[in-house]
Amino acid sequence: MHPFPILRVALPVPLPRLFDYLPPADAKPVAVGQRVRVPFGPRELCGLVIEHAQVEPGVALKSVLAGLDDAPLLHGELLASLRWLAGYLHAPLGEVLATALPALLRRGEPLPEIAQYGWCLNEAGHMALPSMRAGKPKALAQWLDQLRDEDSLDVEQPGWRAALRTLRERGLVERIEIAADTETGPGLRPATEKNASPSVSPNPEQQAAIDAILAAQGFAPFLLDGVTGSGKTEVYLQAIAACLARGQQALVLVPEIGLTPQALARFRARLGVPVHALHSGLNDSERAKVWLQAASGQARVIVGTRSAVFVPLPQAGLIVIDEEHDGSYKQFDGIRYHARDFALLRARALAVPIVLGSATPSLETLHNARTGKFTGLRLRQRAGAAQPPQVRVQDVRKRPLHAGLSDDTLHAIRSALDAGGQVLVFRNRRGYAPVLLCHDCGWSAHCPRCSTPEKPTPMTVHAHGKRLQCHHCGHRKPAPPACPDCASLGLQPQGNGTERIEAELQTRFADVPVIRIDRASSGHRDALQHHFDTLGAQPGILVGTQMLAKGHDLPNLTLVVVVGIDEGLFSADFRSSEKLAQLLIQVAGRAGRADKPGTVLLQTHHPDHALLNILVRGGYHAFADEDLALREAAGFPPFAYLALLRAEAKHAEPPLQFLQQAKALLLPHGIQLHGPLPAPMPRRAGFVRHQLIVSSPHRRALHAALAAAVAVLYATPQARRVRWSLDVDPVDLY
Ligand SMILES: Nc1ncnc2c1ncn2[C@@H]1O[C@H](COP(=O)(O)OP(=O)(O)OP(=O)(O)O)[C@@H](O)[C@H]1O
Numbered sequence: 001m002h003p004f005p006i007l008r009v010a011l012p013v014p015l016p017r018l019f020d021y022l023p024p025a026d027a028k029p030v031a032v033g034q035r036v037r038v039p040f041g042p043r044e045l046c047g048l049v050i051e052h053a054q055v056e057p058g059v060a061l062k063s064v065l066a067g068l069d070d071a072p073l074l075h076g077e078l079l080a081s082l083r084w085l086a087g088y089l090h091a092p093l094g095e096v097l098a099t100a101l102p103a104l105l106r107r108g109e110p111l112p113e114i115a116q117y118g119w120c121l122n123e124a125g126h127m128a129l130p131s132m133r134a135g136k137p138k139a140l141a142q143w144l145d146q147l148r149d150e151d152s153l154d155v156e157q158p159g160w161r162a163a164l165r166t167l168r169e170r171g172l173v174e175r176i177e178i179a180a181d182t183e184t185g186p187g188l189r190p191a192t193e194k195n196a197s198p199s200v201s202p203n204p205e206q207q208a209a210i211d212a213i214l215a216a217q218g219f220a221p222f223l224l225d226g227v228t229g230s231g232k233t234e235v236y237l238q239a240i241a242a243c244l245a246r247g248q249q250a251l252v253l254v255p256e257i258g259l260t261p262q263a264l265a266r267f268r269a270r271l272g273v274p275v276h277a278l279h280s281g282l283n284d285s286e287r288a289k290v291w292l293q294a295a296s297g298q299a300r301v302i303v304g305t306r307s308a309v310f311v312p313l314p315q316a317g318l319i320v321i322d323e324e325h326d327g328s329y330k331q332f333d334g335i336r337y338h339a340r341d342f343a344l345l346r347a348r349a350l351a352v353p354i355v356l357g358s359a360t361p362s363l364e365t366l367h368n369a370r371t372g373k374f375t376g377l378r379l380r381q382r383a384g385a386a387q388p389p390q391v392r393v394q395d396v397r398k399r400p401l402h403a404g405l406s407d408d409t410l411h412a413i414r415s416a417l418d419a420g421g422q423v424l425v426f427r428n429r430r431g432y433a434p435v436l437l438c439h440d441c442g443w444s445a446h447c448p449r450c451s452t453p454e455k456p457t458p459m460t461v462h463a464h465g466k467r468l469q470c471h472h473c474g475h476r477k478p479a480p481p482a483c484p485d486c487a488s489l490g491l492q493p494q495g496n497g498t499e500r501i502e503a504e505l506q507t508r509f510a511d512v513p514v515i516r517i518d519r520a521s522s523g524h525r526d527a528l529q530h531h532f533d534t535l536g537a538q539p540g541i542l543v544g545t546q547m548l549a550k551g552h553d554l555p556n557l558t559l560v561v562v563v564g565i566d567e568g569l570f571s572a573d574f575r576s577s578e579k580l581a582q583l584l585i586q587v588a589g590r591a592g593r594a595d596k597p598g599t600v601l602l603q604t605h606h607p608d609h610a611l612l613n614i615l616v617r618g619g620y621h622a623f624a625d626e627d628l629a630l631r632e633a634a635g636f637p638p639f640a641y642l643a644l645l646r647a648e649a650k651h652a653e654p655p656l657q658f659l660q661q662a663k664a665l666l667l668p669h670g671i672q673l674h675g676p677l678p679a680p681m682p683r684r685a686g687f688v689r690h691q692l693i694v695s696s697p698h699r700r701a702l703h704a705a706l707a708a709a710v711a712v713l714y715a716t717p718q719a720r721r722v723r724w725s726l727d728v729d730p731v732d733l734y
């Protein structure tokens, strides 16, 4: 028998199994959770050892080429949770691990250095201190009479590196590597005046929420259901501070667009410990470092977007999910995990409290709070002196519109600006106009890669009419100078996107800045912050898409105008009402967040629409009651469990055959099957798309059926002729 057991390795390949290898030739034992480099066909891959097993007689195995780590990279709770996730998503473990690990580590590169350094006065420094001249170097020297780590210096002594240079040149300080048990000065005083947000004392509702979270023991899920501007962040901050005081780590998830430098600075200033941010703006090595710092326990507070849910938390004390309803928590390709749901699973495994916060909780989460699975905490009022905004539905039927804006709206904007306020104009369509139409023959511009004869996909007009762009596949081309069908010169952009509204507002309100915020103008987090900084507190207008709806706090914003939501009122998707309601409440919630009252103008051609009425009269909860009742009657989530099997190929046959095969495999399991049917968007980027919806009122029944069928599906010949994916708990059905 071989002296060592064989290694069962998870590899990032689309096959739902582990791969067996002999230990490496150097015969060093490789533990579970360590990375290895292995031969795989003609390639070499980096994988993770998942199990040891005994060699079966007569099986010829290749050897691992090399072990890559001295200690397991993944172990304990995180490895177990990821194995559970792979099972839940019916996805190959190797691909799940590849999604969870930072790219640098996934590629098998060596672990980056994460040692922390600190500075303190040396002997000469202590001698020189009393006689130093007052100034920045002396101030820093006083602070360095004890060892201080570089992170705390960043927080406590902004700009310290310049002063340090002086001290170094004079030979007064030394740099010391800080081990986990090195004693450093009590680094962190409460935040200093200049970088702290004004400290607030919690109001009674906030205090009750804080008390409930602090009293929690072990796994305890909370829904912090607080209206916009109610001060949810203050509740998070106090819960995190208590977690830090217990010596534990806190993980905070935020939507991609919410992680502005401003938001981070607020956390840093209030918590008084380094806050480690994980977001798309970091490079691979920075991401890997934060991940490893979390693994070593050095990182005490990690604030990040979706994929931060995968950081190791050996000393976990609390998980917070801000804006838990946000769509960006769901990954839309590859391994389609939901960060909120995985965070809940981890909180249970880690036995820590988890706080889901939102002014517009997802119906799943509300349902969980109503059935007692989560503890509901309510903040019914805005914090401080702020009042809820006044919402007015404005009937624009038969009214003249200027780039979609009514005369009443334009007057309201003028008055708000004259009163020194800021205005937000929300339109959920970027570009200049959604359609380019020939006024003479009716031709309109369609995407050649995303259209079918039955279902054409219009191309959006950009660059003031000069360019066409498909928002589904990215296809771009110059706008034709004349109609390709009838040669008429009467081509007209139809409808209004943010670009056109911006242009209209710039001409009408030339005296104030008009700033457009959408994916084209502010795709980058820092760009968004830059726009807010440019505007400052002066009167001005922001025009933008849903990027503007999320968690921003602009104290001087007094008027919100909502334009062109009508198309959203009639969508067929069972989640569309929920999404629209959330969007409207969140956008409206930007108005009047400080001492000036806010107004919201909702322009519509359907002033009697049930959704608008219930939202305006009853608010989000009234809407949610009604929508939950509808979902229960129709057997939709959260009253049933769904999975969506998608398949696409250049031609229609292979996806259909694949899904028929899947249906045949699922049929004996007694769950509901709907399809195969063309996807709501039947063609995209040249691929014909079909889908099969699988559902059951019982989660267990659904998963038993999927587990049995998917294992077989991977091996069917039909699977090789399509691109397919399984989406468990899909958010979008297209
Ligand atoms: N107890 C308090 N007293 C006075 N002001 C407060 C208090 N708590 C929070 N605030 C202030 O109220 C404003 C809104 O708080 P915050 O941004 O946390 O709201 P929120 O609940 O997250 O809202 P949204 O869901 O709209 O993002 C902030 O400017 C915050 O500093």
Ligand SMILES: [Zn+2]
Residues within 6 Å of the ligand: 447, 448, 449, 450, 457, 470, 471, 472, 473, 474, 475, 685
């Ligand atoms: Zn397209």
